[in-house]
Amino acid sequence: MRNFRRTAVAGTMIAGLMTAGAATASAAPFGSLGDGPDLVITQANAEGVNACAVRVTNEGDGTATGVTVHTPLVYESRNLGTLAPGESKIAEYFDCGFSERIFYFATTSGETNWSDNFLYIEL
Incomplete structure (x- = not known):
């Protein structure tokens, strides 16, 4: 039971990081700082x-x-x-x-x- 709980927590953390990474990557191109000259x-x-x-x-x-x-x-x-x-x-x-x-x-x-x-x- 104890190993299952660690695995579930680790899986949830990885899924959360993947979701956060995807949202961040699609928000702006590499090197982008926001509005202004480009x-x-x-x-x-x-x-x-x-x-x-x-x-x-x-x-x-x-x-x-x-x-x-x-x-x-x-x-x-x-x-x-x-x-x-x-x-x-x-x-x-x-x-x-x-x-x-x-x-x-x-x-x-x-x-x-x-x-x-x-x-x-x-x-």
């Missing part, structure tokens, strides 16, 4: 821009201020200023002749989801 960085792929250009879009519901794109390999960055919700800007003038691969990341004050702020481009 930068997404993609390769620009636009006519008239170089292959190294990137597009930064604010997909959040708050204004992104101090938006900056960084390339740590060459310690270069571009300040894009402010992005309203839904607004995009292109950062170019990066020197892409130094490497076949470039890593970028975008930052802003109050970022709510860091999981989509990174981009790796193979040229």
Whole structure:
């Protein structure tokens, strides 16, 4: 009887953790902090821009201020200023002749989801 009670309690605890984990995971994406700016960085792929250009879009519901794109390999960055919700800007003038691969990341004050702020481009 004693072992059965431990097993039942352990099973209830595991079921509760699984339920709590499922609810938490579906509530927000990895790295999400809630409402506010949410930068997404993609390769620009636009006519008239170089292959190294990137597009930064604010997909959040708050204004992104101090938006900056960084390339740590060459310690270069571009300040894009402010992005309203839904607004995009292109950062170019990066020197892409130094490497076949470039890593970028975008930052802003109050970022709510860091999981989509990174981009790796193979040229």
